[in-house]
Amino acid sequence: MNKNPYMPILATISSIKLESTGERPIKTFKMVLQDENARKNFSFLPGQFVMVSIFGTGESTFAISSSPTQKDYIEVSVLKYGKNTQALHQADVGDTVGLRGPYGNSFDVKGWEGKNILFIGGGIGQAPLRSVINYTLDNRDKYKNIDIIYGARTTKDLCYKDEFAEMKQRDDVQTHLSIDVEEEGWDEFVGFVPANLKRLNPSPKNTIALTCGPPIMIKFVLQNLEELGFTEEQIFTTLEMRMKCGIGICGRCNIGNTYVCIDGPVFSLKQLKKIEGDM
Amino acid sequence: MESLVLSKNKLPELINKISSEHILYGPTEENNYSSFKQILNFDEMNLSYLLSRVSPKSILFKQTETLFKFIPGRKGSVKSSEIPEEKSVIFAIRPCDARSFSILDGVFNGDYEDPFYISKRKNTVLIGLTCNKPEQNCFCTTFDDSPGSSKNLDILLTELNNNYLVEVVTEKGNNLLKNMRSLLKEASKEEIQERKEIEEHAISTINRKMNLEGIVPKLDKMFDHELWHNTAFKCIGCGICTFLCPTCHCFDMQDEGTLKEGARIRVWDSCMYPEYTHHASGHNPRPARMNRVRNRVYHKFSYFPKNEDVTACTGCARCIDYCPVNIDIIDVIDKVGAILIE
Secondary structure: OOOOOOOEEEEEEEEEEEEEOOOOOOOEEEEEEEEEEHHHHHOOOOOOOEEEEEOOOOOEEEEEOOOOOOOOOOEEEEEEEOOHHHHHHHHOOOOOOEEEEEEEOOOOOOOOOOOOOEEEEEHHHHHHHHHHHHHHHHOOOOOOEEEEEEOOOOHHHHHHHHHHHHHHHOOEEEEEEOOOOOOOOOOOOEEOOOHHHHHHHHOOOOOOEEEOOOOHHHHHHHHHHHHHOOOHHHHHEEEOOOOOOOOOOOOEEEEEEEHHHHHOOOHHHHHHHHHOOOO | OOOEEEEHHHHHHHHHHHHHHHHEEEEEEOOEEEEEOOOOOOOHHHOOOOOOOOOOHHHHHHOOEEEEEEOOOOOEEEEOOOOOOEEEEEEEOOOHHHHHHHHHHHHHHHOOOOOOHHHHHEEEEEEEEEEOOOOOOOOHHHHOOOOOOOOOOEEEEEEEEEEEEEEEOHHHHHHHHHHHHHHEOOOOHHHHHHHHHHHHHHHHHOOOOOOOOOOOHHHHHEEEEEEHHHHHHHHOOOOHHHOOOOOOEEEEEOOOOOEOOOOEEEEEOOOHHHHHHOOOOOOOOOOOHHHHHHHHHHHHHHHHHHHOOOOOOOOOHHHHHHHHOOOHHHHHHHHHHHHOOO
């Protein structure tokens, strides 16, 4: 019998973490594949995505936010927005979801060994970067300086607060957080992420910059990185598009003749500049 | 390739024999249109139309299709998935529609294989019927195709004066006819000549041609051209061009069902609708009709040639014939060709 690429495999939600509250709550779901063989055979690289189903509601695309160095489970961080994310936010530990994937290309973490890694994230855009951050931290000796610039609208919207607090205790990773508007008790940068980047003035020498966030943030981050002297080959981002099949057939995720599901979602700025299409 | 003849009065017998052993699809008349349906008896067919309104892609790529069944809810699970295994025959498919399958094969058998389409494709025998009288907007010859081309078929029938000329193109076609040899006899030189003349005459009646020369590099320079605004100005976004197009393959996936059981269904979708690309966040990369019209033209005439090495158009002209506001794809491409870019 032919394998059916549209049929998910089953996973159990083993823990749920409320990352941010307020109007745009984010939860991170840890999911464990139910079948032992499937669990053994499931492997992915940072940057890849999965399709998550709530049976009867539908299926949506999420970047894997955990690192492949964290065995036996995967995590996705979900911002409550539409029908499927709403259903996911109502789920409890022990609930069953469907999983398809991993799909798409990935960040070249192996190729970047020996380099400085600079992460620039905004809002929920931190999710795919978190996979790379955890990967590089778990292989800490293979990379030089690791810097993480991350911002959100308010302190409520900041994701992975506990993990940032832990990283602050470490001396082998530098974090640079920001919120858009002043709040009482906030002692880090106030302003937009691209401005924080400019202020920190990182050196492009032997450095790879990864960015993900809202389209407007990405636009100015890319601009500022180039102004700082980063070349097109040193800058990477990951894109999102509405997807249904995830495997290059259903048609909707194209930007020009590039399909984000199979040609992406990770692109270097060099590749991005060659793509002409609706974004 | 073997050339045989079937006398016209034997066609019902041939059809009924095929339908007794296979699932047979053929053109029927429905509301003054031609429509491919499953045929149990020859009399249900109507061969007087040139093209069915909906292309027979609907047989291999169904408008709605169950991908798998599930038990819904937060304790739900996957129940089953059935990949269709049935053996079928499509009778009286036109050469242009047969060509659409060779274009779609690359999509459904690309990086990942779509077993629903591929299984049906493998198990389906295509029996073509030469277009003796092409219609006014037909332009299959633009794509090196012909109203009498057997290239993408297993068997091709051509209606002669007294008989059908039956060309057996593939092994698959040969196998189908194995038990029906008694109905067929060797074609004479005259009959083969008659078929040739019919095709040549049919080609000579095709008046429309799309000039594709240099269109792919030209489109690379025209993404921001006003032509897309002007073309979209007329478009009402009904999506009929996409539903009737034999090479359009976009689909949506939806969960349907009751509280006890459900199924994930795929349904034809259309890039002409804003919801098609609408993100949950509210962002839409193709928010305006201009974006959508432009994407459709680029998909057929730029992206497809770049990615699959073939233009995603067969020249069937359904999009021209059925467009309620007379958008004519040949005109659009001709305009692209005529515009001067420095």
